[in-house]
Amino acid sequence: MGKICDKVHGLKPIIMMVFIQIGxxxxxxxxxxxxxxxxxxxILIAYRFLFASATVLPxxxxxxxKSRPKMTWMVMLLAFLSALFGGSMPQNLFAASLVLTSATFATATLNLIPGITFIIATFFRLEKLDLKTREGKAKVLGTLIGIGGAMLLTFYKGLEIKTWSIKLDLKGHVAASHQIQKPYAHILGPILAICSCFSSAVSLIFQAKMSExxxxHFSSTALMSIMGALQAGVYAISTERDWTQWKLGWNLRLFAVxxxxxxxxxLAIIFLMFCVRMRGPLFVSIFSPLMLVCVAIAGSLFLNEKLHLGR
Incomplete structure (x- = not known):
């Protein structure tokens, strides 16, 4: 009975990470x-952290x-850095990349996160690079495959892969006139996505230290959400001059927020902090490719995006 309980307890981080990727x-x-x-x-990202704060704070x-430890300046600094590198900055970089490319393509670059995280974690001695063991060889091989796969998806576009369709085109319900084609989007989009990956990888290091x-998890998530709301809010106010953009109605925008x-x-950050504390930053990052599979399928079904061999 004890072994069964241990197995169930060991599956919790995996189940949480699957939920996070689907979310x-x-x-x-x-x-x-x-x-x-x-x-x-x-503005959507600023609202995102504002609603997250309102959800997690209670x-x-x-x-x-009863269990909250004493708040220190170091904890405040780690929360600020975690929110900056793991919240407001990568979200804005990823969103900008998403506008210039497609949902599947932008998500594909997230495969770089495990490799970047492994390199950074090794540098900060949170992971050990031992090529004499199978585990060490597997980590290095996985890092190379992840980086190589992301580069392949970035630079190679092969034959179109025919997929099924449920004939539900959500793009048809939005204004096509807002889809702006910018010059060099195929170059700028991947660069922004890769920068987002670097930022997310760095944040996992700060979150691991903060968890110690x-x-x-609830208090740390609330603290990070509040910091993220302030950062994203200041950035949105500084760059967005159209105040009508802040209005929400009973529409897609409200649902998205x-x-x-x-x-x-x-919920995702609570689960993420729990998994980082239990298994470390590298364990969290290796689930990133799952999101690519989910987005590729969902993008093909709901956004009518075309899948290609390689990309």
């Missing part, structure tokens, strides 16, 4: 749809009221 898949599709509808993704006040000093805040940020 991020829905968010990627909503980003693309909201962008096509003319909504500024900078949970933190209730569940961590402040092992309260609610989903982003509650599911893709609030």
């Amino acid at each position: 991020y898949t829905g968010m990627t599709l909503l980003y693309k749809l909201a962008s096509n509808d003319g909504m500024s993704l900078r 949970l933190a006040l209730y569940f961590d009221r 000093l402040y092992p309260c 609610l989903y982003a805040g509650v599911v893709a940020s609030g």
Whole structure:
């Protein structure tokens, strides 16, 4: 009975990471749809962290009221850096890349995160590079495959892969006039996505350290969400001069904001912090390719995106 309980407990991080990737898949599709509808993704991201803060803060006040450790300046700094590199910065970079490319293509570059995370974690001695063991060889091989696959998806476009369709074109419900073709989008888009990967990889290092000093997942998530809301809010206000963009109605924009805040940020970050503390930053990063599979399927079904061999 004890062995069964241990196995179930060991499956929790895996189940949580699968939930996170599925949640991020829905968010990627909503980003693309909201962008096509003319909504500024900078404002959507600012709302995302605002709604995430409103979702997680009451949970933190209730569940961590007896176990919350003392707040220190180091914890505040780690929360700020985690929110910056793991929230506001990579989200804005990824959103900009998503506008210039497709949902599947932008997601494909996220395969770089495990490799970058492994390199950074090895540098900070959070992971050991031991080529004499099978585990060490597997990590290096996986890093090379992940980076090589992301580069292949970036530079190679082969034959079109015929996929099924459920004849539900969500793009048809948004204004096509907002889809702006920018020069050098095929170059700028991948660069922005890769920068987002670097930022996300760095944030996992800060989150791992924060989990050690402040092992309260609800409180740490609430703190990061508040920091992210301030950062994303300041950036959105500074760059977006059209104040009508901040208005929300009973439409796609409101649904995207609610989903982003509650599911893709609030619940996802709680699960993410739990998994980082239990298994480390590298374990979290290796689930990134799962999101590519989910987005490729969902993009083909709901956005009528074409899949190609390689890309």
